[in-house]
Amino acid sequence: MDAMPHTTVEYSAAVADTFERRGFAEDLHKTLTTTLGVRLTSCKTRFLRLDEEYLADGSPRYALIHAEVALLSGRAPEVKRELAEAVLALLRRHAAPAPAVEVQFSVALRDLDRETYVKHDEPRVTA
Numbered sequence: 001m002d003a004m005p006h007t008t009v010e011y012s013a014a015v016a017d018t019f020e021r022r023g024f025a026e027d028l029h030k031t032l033t034t035t036l037g038v039r040l041t042s043c044k045t046r047f048l049r050l051d052e053e054y055l056a057d058g059s060p061r062y063a064l065i066h067a068e069v070a071l072l073s074g075r076a077p078e079v080k081r082e083l084a085e086a087v088l089a090l091l092r093r094h095a096a097p098a099p100a101v102e103v104q105f106s107v108a109l110r111d112l113d114r115e116t117y118v119k120h121d122e123p124r125v126t127a
Contacts, residue, residue: 004038004042004070004071004072004112004117005032005036005038005042005043005044005069005070005071005072006044006046006069006070006112007025007028007043007044007045007046007067007068007069007070007087008045008046008047008048008067008068008070009021009024009045009046009047009048009065009066009067009068009091010048010050010064010065010066011047011048011049011050011063011064011065011066012050012053012055012062012063012064012065012101012103013049013050013051014060014063014098014101015063015065015095015098015101015103016049017098018095018096018097018098019065019094019095019096020094020095020096021047021094023094024045024090024091024093024094025045025047027090027093027094028043028045028087028090029043029045031083031086031087031090032069032083035079035082035083035086036071036075036079036083050064055104061100061101061102062101062102062104063098063101063102063103063104064103064104064105064106065091065095065103065104065105065106066105066106066107066108067087067088067091067106067107067108068107068108068109068110069083069084069087069107069108069109069110070109070110070111070112071109071110071111071112072111072112072114072117073111073112073113073114074111074114075111080109083109084107084108084109087107088105088106088107091105091107092105
């Protein structure tokens with residue numbers, strides 16, 4: 001089964017204009033296909049803008065961009081660490097400096113249980 005990976009990216013509203021999401025997703029999907037050997041059609045990325053968060057002391061000078069990549073279980077820790085570092089580099093590359101904002105970047109990988117993960121692709125109907 002090649003049903004994954006799922007990526008969710010949460011980002012502060014303060015960086016909405018400086019975080020180039022489409023370019024990040026394109027580069028991420030290329031990285032996932034190269035690093036993990038998955039099909040491009042299996043890659044999914046969702047972006048969630050955070051209009052409210054509390055970082056550090058609550059000052060508006062802090063912002064975050066956090067990616068969580070969910071993969072089918074069974075990958076070697078070294079592969080997951082390499083992927084996490086690559087995703088972090090992509091986040092940083094696609095986020096231009098935001099004036100007067102300190103951005104905290106982070107990446108987490110988590111396993112999807114192969115025994116319980118299910119998926120169905122509905123074929124497109126063409127007229």
